[in-house]
Amino acid sequence: MVGVRVDGTTRLMGIIGDPISQARTPQAINPIFAGKGADIVCVPLHVPADDLATVWAGLKAMPNLIGFGVTLPHKQIVPQLCDSLDPLAARIGAVNVVRREPDGRFRGYQFDGQGFVRGLIAQGVVLQGRDALMIGAGGAAVAIAFALQQAGIARLVVANRTFDKAEALARAVNEATGTSFATAGAPTPESGQLVVNATSLGLNDSDPLPLDVSMLQAGMTVAEVIAKPEITALLRAAEQRGAAIHSGIHMITGQVSLIADHMIAALG
Amino acid sequence: MVGVRVDGTTRLMGIIGDPISQARTPQAINPIFAGKGADIVCVPLHVPADDLATVWAGLKAMPNLIGFGVTLPHKQIVPQLCDSLDPLAARIGAVNVVRREPDGRFRGYQFDGQGFVRGLIAQGVVLQGRDALMIGAGGAAVAIAFALQQAGIARLVVANRTFDKAEALARAVNEATGTSFATAGAPTPESGQLVVNATSLGLNDSDPLPLDVSMLQAGMTVAEVIAKPEITALLRAAEQRGAAIHSGIHMITGQVSLIADHMIAALG
Structure with missing residues (x-):
């Protein structure tokens, strides 16, 4: 597993879920970010189902958080919280990635x-x-x-x-x-x-x-x-x-x- | 700068401030965590002054967030948001580290x-x-x-x-x-x-x-x-x-x- 460098300029990508310890996104995506010279680190965010709205507001308020992956139990609820949905995510009714768009809004995508x-x-x-x-x-x-x-x-x-x-x-x-x-x-x-x-x-x-x-x-x-x-x-x-x-x-x-x-x- | 490993089990420490790009805590503390075999990564969290309460609630709701350093402009306001203050932080009236205690509460400390x-x-x-x-x-x-x-x-x-x-x-x-x-x-x-x-x-x-x-x-x-x-x-x-x-x-x-x-x- 390649190590990632984190400093004050590093942007964050999360992966939200509960539990989260099984999440494999950070170790899979961080070497790709590093290989592309992108100053981004992906970190696990443990988000209990009942706290999703609270955490959502907090994540949205941090401009250096560029988005997050979504895993269980949040996949079905997240579409309702997104400011907009990619047409494919809307059709499927599930989101597995939320991205902060250039206008600051959170848009839901589906990459399965x-x-x-x-x-x-x-x-x-x-x-x-x-x-x-x-x-x-x-x-x-x-x-x-x-x-x-x-x-x-x-x-x-x-x-x-x-x-x-x-x-x-x-x-x-x-x-x-x-x-x-x-x-x-x-x-x-x-x-x-x-x-x-x-x-x-x-x-x-x-x-x-x-x-x-x-x-x-x-x-x-x-x-x-x-x-x-x-x-x-x-x-x-x-x-x-x-x-x-x-x-x-x-x-x-x-x-x-x-x-x-x-x-x-x-x-x- | 030593690279850090992040996977699903990694705990998070933040450093909150606005601006945050100048923060040096992540690159200073991550090698120490790694050297001690602690599965913790410190990441910059860009938190505008007006959004501190919103972000605070979000951070508190994520059990794998173990705490955060505090830099400008939050040092004077954070003591009011903490669930408790270390006596030294209370005396000085400023907090530069917030830690999630074993009971889940956020306690403010001052290490200057x-x-x-x-x-x-x-x-x-x-x-x-x-x-x-x-x-x-x-x-x-x-x-x-x-x-x-x-x-x-x-x-x-x-x-x-x-x-x-x-x-x-x-x-x-x-x-x-x-x-x-x-x-x-x-x-x-x-x-x-x-x-x-x-x-x-x-x-x-x-x-x-x-x-x-x-x-x-x-x-x-x-x-x-x-x-x-x-x-x-x-x-x-x-x-x-x-x-x-x-x-x-x-x-x-x-x-x-x-x-x-x-x-x-x-x-x-």
Whole structure:
């Protein structure tokens, strides 16, 4: 872990959550700031849910606080506190980064989906014109669906235990983008697809697999949102069947790199 | 400058002020925390005077914020916001460190005087039983007078342009300590004395000298509160006349080391 230099001119980025000790943003983003010559340090801010409004006012009053990442339990409440929302964050209804804009206001952004895509691109995964299957229709899935559409994926099948949620997700993406990009469907991978696990199945050893791995084969790429374990049971099975695999760790790396650029861009 | 490591478990110490870019506490104290294996990072918090109460509430609501240093313009207002004051800070009427106590409350402390004394001791300056002359009776002077009494200085003469202020300072110290330690007097150094400049004269090149340097001689130690320039015109003149000299930089070093120990002590 690279050390960071802090002096009186250093700007602050926070990461708010409760608990906060598990947060990995500081050690991931500080070396990026340092590498880009940006005089910014990211620090953990332990913010209990009941105190969010009080802390929010305090953070806003400190001009050298350039923004903060948002983690549990604040992701759903933060959009209501922001002065404005990036259109993507507004659509998804969740914010994971708040930035002080040049006019001093706090604007909410959402980088889950773009971070996932940046991670895929950084690993050389082909997206343009490819079909994709996504398991899951929760918060991360919505963000990823929008980002896959933007990244040039041709068609997306959304599979979810609750079929209605998959249909609602597909409809939302299609309406917002004016396309027929997404459809709700079965969790059945097809030849050459990018297969995305956007559920939390795999976080625990005892979780069932999110899909029938006997259908995975060479030519497919199986990608995870789960970063810990770095290689889930799904990825292990996919690799055994000859599919390319993509760990959730790349989503974190991709997202942190995007967020670093985004924070630096506001310094002017 | 040593780099600091920040992760999710790192505790925060702030330094509040407006402006804040000139603050030297972070780069001075972070290497001390690192050297002691304390997982603490000190960061600058830019807090405009009008927003102090708002920021105060926000800082208090974040349990991993262990306290903060206080610089201009907040030193006089902070005592009113603290939940309690260390007796020394209460006497002096100014706070330069606020610490979150184990019960969660914010208590105000004042380390100017003790920092000055720790700097003298670290440089091997003899204090026990010695007489001292102090020029100045402002905030720093009050803190230093108390600290010199505690450090074993035998008698202190306080010289100030406004004689009444020198008398008030001497009276306050004597009453608080139940001694006749301090007297108001002329700025006339005597053989063997510790001579302290506790005025701001010397900050600027054009400032007059705080006392008649022709009276300085070998056997005296001339000490500064001014750290920049590191060697003031007074110290240069004192050295030329054979007196020992002690830069204001040692007060900063002494204070930062004290404050680091003080913050670590509350972590339990």
